[in-house]
Amino acid sequence: MTSRAPLHIGSLELGSPVVLAPMAGITNVAFRTLCREIETARAGSTAGLYVCEMVTARALVERNEATMHMTTFGPTETPRSLQLYTVDPRYTYEAARMIVEEDLADHIDMNFGCPVPKVTRKGGGAALPYKRNLFGQIVAAAVRATEGTSIPVTVKFRIGIDADHPTHLDAGRIAEGEGAAAVALHARTAAQRYSGVADWDEIARLKQHVTTIPVLGNGDIFAAEDAERMMTSTGCDGVVVGRGCLGRPWLFAELSSRLNGKPVPEPPRLGEVAEIMHRHAELLVDHHGEHKGTREMRKHIAWYLRGFPAGSDLRSALALVESLAQLKSLLSELDPEVPYPAAAEGPRGRQGSPGKVMLPDGWLEDPDDCAVPQGADLMHSGG
The missing domain is CATH 1.10.1200.80 (Putative flavin oxidoreducatase; domain 2)
Structure with a gap:
């Protein structure tokens, strides 16, 4: 096993190229603390990046009580990573400035990967990168708001709306050009949702397309071997783990050990x-x-x-x-x-079935339209 170099995301240096993906109702301060405790106990340190539940930029700016509670971090949690759901450059800027001025986090990630119909039918989540100029304005607003600070801005997205409407290469290029410190690709389309198999070849394509900032891969990381295989086969700089850690908060200790060339801890009894x-x-x-x-x-x-x-x-x-x-x-x-059973391995969490992506009327007619989708930022934080 070969130890991999630390992952640099802007000012952040991560000893492990592993990121916990935000999951609604899951990645709160309790779960993140637990993952960190286990990684320290089983792998000897806490090295990766643990992202909090997604919060809506507008709800943050308006100080929604539930949203503010979701931004809770542990007293020793570092780096503090916060993910924004956003559709509007104005609220993006205001939320990012609030994070800077009130010292709410050390890292801002932005989610453009949510495939949930209630989100995409209003033009949010995985639907938004299709509007490439609006997408660029949103990324630029967050970067502008954090200018002169040590807070990096990163962006997560999917391959596209469906097989006929890929957006990831444009999104990667735009995010890189607007000053994002890294990009992450969930290697499925919105139409796939969480079904089927992630297309890691598209992570490799994005890595070839985006050359000046780290590219992270997401999709079907359920074991330490999966993470190493993804990084080797795609050339990506790190992995983002979501459903694979459900009921397995010790997975990060296994990933960290494997990717740092150390023996992987035995799974728990x-x-x-x-x-x-x-x-x-x-x-x-x-x-x-x-x-x-x-x-x-x-x-x-x-x-x-x-x-x-x-x-x-x-x-x-x-x-x-x-x-x-x-x-x-x-x-x-x-x-x-009782030893850890083989039946516990493999995919877990929601998978569901692929389906048509719900979009606002006329959404696909003009990819250069910069109009902010109406009502898409009124959803509650968390997804």
Whole structure:
């Protein structure tokens, strides 16, 4: 195994070329803290970049209470990475200035990859890069707002709307030209959503097209071997991991070790998984309070226990947990010596089916139109 050079994104130097992708309701301060703790314990340090849940630029500027809560970072969390969903250069600039002036984060990422119909039908997310001039104005606004600071701006996008409307090469070129510090490509179209297989060849094409800033690859990273294979086959400078870490916050320790030429830690036995689950719940309770925190934990249960022997009654009880004490009691019923099962490997999280991308009327008629899509910035933060 060969150790890879540190990844530089503007002023940031990352000891591991691994980025946690923002996921709504998942990558809050509790989950990020947990991933960092495990990476430190199992790999010896925290080296990658952990991005918070996506927040809407307009909601941030207007100080929406839920949005402000989502921008919470741990007291020792560094670098603090915040992702903006945005469709309007004005709110982009104002949100980025707010981040600078109030010291809210050390890194700004912008999301142009969301394929959810409620987002694309208003011209946001993966639909927006098709409007290349508007896309460029938005990137330029964020870069202008952070000028003279150490806060880098990065941009994430998909291959395009569908196979007939690719946008990633233009988006990469425009982002690079407007001063973005790195770009990341989820190697699927919006029409694919999360189905099928990511087309890593398009990451390689983008890497050949964008030559002065790092290019990160996203899509189908479910194990340390996947990350190394993506970087080797595409030449990309780093990997972005989303669904692969659901119920596996220790994945980052494995990725960091593999990409830094160190032995990959053994996967945890069920007893350690139970301890991690309890720690995750504790951190969620610290962030949300016990009532909401334990309910937020429920959705993680099936991901954590995937492939492990745990009876249906116990799984059902865990999925209805209402307190930390109840969770601890139920977890004690698991056999701590069960090894990590092969059935837990591979794709996880939502996959769904491909489908037609919902777009505003006439969206595809003029890619040079700079009009800000109406109502697309009124969605709640988180996706």
